[in-house]
Amino acid sequence: MVTISLDAMGGDFGPRVVIPGAAKALERYPDIKFVIYGDETECLSALNEFPKLEASCEFVACEIAIGMDEKPSQALRRGRYKSSMWQAIDAVKAGHADAAVSAGNTGALMAMALFCLRTLANIERPALAGVWPTLKGESIVLDVGATIGADAQQLVDFSIMGAAMSRSLFELKRPSVGLLNVGVEEVKGLDEIREAGRLLREANVDTLDYTGFVEGDDIGKGTVDVVVTEGFTGNIALKTAEGTARQFAELLRSAMSRSLFAKIGYLFAKSAFNRLREKTDPRKVNGAVFLGLNGIVIKSHGGTDAEGIAAAIAVAYDMARNKLNQKIEDDLKKYHAKRVPPPANVQHESGVE
Template sequence: MVRISLDVMGGDYGPEVVIPGAARALERHPDIKFVLFGQEARCIELLAKHPKLKASSTFHDCEIAVGMDEKPSQALRRGRGKSSMWKAIDAINADEADVVVSAGNTGALMAMSVFCLRTMQGIQRPAIAAIWPTLKGESIVLDVGATIGADAQQLMDFALMGGAMARALFEVERPSIGLLNVGVEEIKGQEEVKEAGRLIREADVEGIEYYGFVEGDDIGRGTVDVVVTEGFSGNIALKAAEGTARQIAEYLRAAMSRTLLARVGYVFAKGAFDRLREKMDPRKVNGGVFLGLNGIVIKSHGGADAEGFAAAIDVGYDMVKNGLKAKIEADLARYHGAQPSEAVPRA
């Protein structure tokens, strides 16, 4: 049994997407037990339309729903102990859930998660890890926006956490790790990135294989299993990739409808275009993972549809089944137990 708590009010559409999405995920994973947190007036009728989900869930009425435009500090003051987001996260502390999934306000979700769950021992900052489609399959990129900036030690921590997630998700014994940089040469890049490369290389952690520096085009190529960067550049890379995918889809749609011959050609090539659309569909890889906390938190896209939200639940399910938290804790313990004496001291 995997126990998943849901912030039913989170996202652009709230219960209208979350509840059908949970029902779809339950069809794929009948061993899920859901704990739902939301406003009863908006949820009960929707829940009644999905009897299997209702039978596999417990519902808790909540006073407050965190708005998508609320500042994290405001959401924390207003929603602490009362909101569907807070209560869904706190279900982990109460041992009612193994993982929480929310499509709500990212800043508020991170602030509440850190405040409620706290960071793991040895971790200064949590990170958001994204699952990224590549020419070789999928890779992990972190941090994609939890915080801005990172020093060498924090990048080292991201590498450890990303490696543990790759082993949990991809079942790779020793995933390859690359540091995102402006070039692959050792003399290039910011001092923090160069120092992080030295730390990772000299630590020689059992569970990861350090590849070296990678550039932006290496992300889509799938050059490494895990790409490590700080949140500012990571978030820009993520949004640029999402925008490019939409741009290509619009170009194809326009080209295929421009002439009669093009429309006829589309009929014959429809299978290939369908496979391309599926590969580029952000719903297939929806679900950012908050790493470095004493609990697993999954962030769905705020504008996801039911299938997209179900995909985020799938990610949470896989992280629990494959022991993500235990793998991160073990890697951190091994590293900090054998940390090189010349490593950058923690602030």
């Protein structure tokens, strides 16, 4: 059995979407056990509509639900120990659950998860990793918003963690990894990115295949299995992709309604358009993972529907079943065990490197 703690109050729609999503996930993965946290009246009313889920889950009533617009510090002060979000995370810390899932406020979830679970050894800051649809299938992109700014060593750690996630989710033996940059040439980019590239080349990590720098258009192409960047750039890339997907959907809808022939053509191609929408809708391609914590926490899109919640739960299930954190810990230990720190206070005679 894989036990998943579920924050039923998270997201734009709360139990009205989270509970049906859990019911869908249970149909697909009968070996899931849920511990559901939330408002007693709302959650039990929703659970009554799904007898199979109600019979097989444990419900814990919570006094507080974290709002989508609350500041992380405010949410932490108000919701620590008492909120559905905190208790879902704390269940992982206590060993009562293998993974936690929430569609709630990203900043609050990050703050609570970091405060409650702490980070793994050798990890200074966690990263938020998302599954990205590509022309070749799917890739992992991190960080998409957890850590703003990152030094070279943090980017290397992100690479190792992203590769471990790719191995867990896609069952790849040695995922290809690229650092997001303004060009593929080694002389381009910020110092931190170029230094991270040097460290990855020299380390020759056996759990990943570092291929060099990748550019923004390589994300959608699926050039590599794992794209690594820091949270500021990654979040802009994510929001840009989501906005572009909605823009093209609106343009397509408008074009298809301009004439009778266009409407008839749409009817013939409707199934193809539906598949395209499912492939690119960020609410459907759902389930970002906080990597680097002492426990598995999954962030679902706040505006998703029941199908999206089920998708996020599926990611949690795969991460727990394939022992993601154990892979990350083992890979980090291997890397840091053979890592040679740079010599201190090295002076260059010319003053120029």
